[in-house]
Amino acid sequence: MADRYFKTQGIVLRTYKLGEADKIAVIYTRDYGKLRAVVKGIRKPTSKFGAIVEPGALIDFYLYRTSGDLQKVIQAVSLDRFKDIKTDLDKLNETFAILETVDKGCEDQSSSEEIFNMLHNVLKWLDGCDKNVRLVFPSFCFKFLEAEGTGLIVDQCVFCNQNKELAAFEVREYGFSCGSCKKSRKISQTTISAVKQVLNGSLRSLLESDSNLDTKEFETLALEAMEFHLGAQIKSFKKSATLL
Ligand SMILES: [Zn+2]
Numbered sequence: 001m002a003d004r005y006f007k008t009q010g011i012v013l014r015t016y017k018l019g020e021a022d023k024i025a026v027i028y029t030r031d032y033g034k035l036r037a038v039v040k041g042i043r044k045p046t047s048k049f050g051a052i053v054e055p056g057a058l059i060d061f062y063l064y065r066t067s068g069d070l071q072k073v074i075q076a077v078s079l080d081r082f083k084d085i086k087t088d089l090d091k092l093n094e095t096f097a098i099l100e101t102v103d104k105g106c107e108d109q110s111s112s113e114e115i116f117n118m119l120h121n122v123l124k125w126l127d128g129c130d131k132n133v134r135l136v137f138p139s140f141c142f143k144f145l146e147a148e149g150t151g152l153i154v155d156q157c158v159f160c161n162q163n164k165e166l167a168a169f170e171v172r173e174y175g176f177s178c179g180s181c182k183k184s185r186k187i188s189q190t191t192i193s194a195v196k197q198v199l200n201g202s203l204r205s206l207l208e209s210d211s212n213l214d215t216k217e218f219e220t221l222a223l224e225a226m227e228f229h230l231g232a233q234i235k236s237f238k239k240s241a242t243l244l
Contacts, residue, residue: 004065008032009079011119012057013103017043025053025073027061028102028119033111037063037071052078056085056095056123069108082127091126094137097237098122101137101144104230114147125207132207134215135194137237138222139206142198150174150229154196157181166192169221171228191217 010029018024023042028034042049052059053076062075085091102119106112122140126133145151153175156163160181168182169175176192177183194213197206227233 005062005074006032006065007060007062009116010035010059010061011099011116011123012053012055012059013099014055015039015042015053023053024070026103027059028106028116029061030113030116031111032109033115034103034106034108035071036069036108037061037073039073039076049073049076052076054081055099057081058120058123080124080127082123084127085123088133090133093237094126094133095123097137097234098140100234100236101141101226101230104232104234105144105148105226112147115144118143118147129207132209132211135207135211135213135218138218139198139203141222141226142195143203145174145225145229146199148229151199152176152195152225154192154199159183165189169224171224174225174229187221188214188217190214191221194218195221 008029008031010027013026013028015023015025018038021041021043023039025037025039026034027037039049039053041047042053053073057078058080060077060079061073064072064074066072085095098119102115106115122136126136129136142152157166157178158170158173158175159177162178164178166176167179167186168177168184169187170177170184176187190213194206194211223234223237
């Protein structure tokens with residue numbers, strides 16, 4: 001039965017209680033995508049897993065495959081706890097919104113190394129960054145939508161398909177409209193070019209720049225696109241941010 005045991009790296013998306021002493025961890029793993037695993041005894045003070053298996057941690061897991069949907073954690077070794085994130089409220093807010101997005105946006109057992117790498121890289125980035133923290137979650141949303149095959153259309157108007165100056169965000173069309181076609185509210189040119197920058201692969205330059213971007217407009221746009229795509233709210237973001 002040796003093949004019932006398997007190793008993989010994973011990032012904990014969230015945990016929830018099971019019975020008196022156990023928890024279930026929802027994990028995005030490098031090799032098997034999103035899965036759920038029981039962590040026995042984690043809520044006992046003596047548990048060796050208590051300080052390790054927590055949201056946002058990168059862990060080397062040794063798991064036991066059960067016949068059902070739940071796996072079982074046999075061993076968990078912390079690889080990175082991103083400790084700078086934990087001491088910064090803004091970074092924590094971004095992190096919880098990102099974890100919730102991946103949890104809600106990915107089906108159980110849907111496997112994508114691209115998503116794992118995006119998640120790992122964004123946490124590393126957040127841990128080390130010292131500016132533009134509130135641009136990280138919105139930028140992640142735009143990259144996540146792209147990875148899901150529903151990236152925003154930024155090179156032409158979604159209604160007339162012409163390469164005209166874009167003016168408004170059309171959430172249902174996953175893109176922007178020009179001044180003559182626009183149905184929704186106007187978006188500033190700075191925000192539209194920031195979205196383009198993220199999608200054209202110059203994310204790092206945006207995050208490192210001293211931009212005069214309207215953070216709230218950028219956040220609102222990303223959240224609107226993401227929540228429309230998921231058909232659900234990103235609750236951890238709404239709770240924490242000073243939106244609208
Ligand atoms: Zn148009």
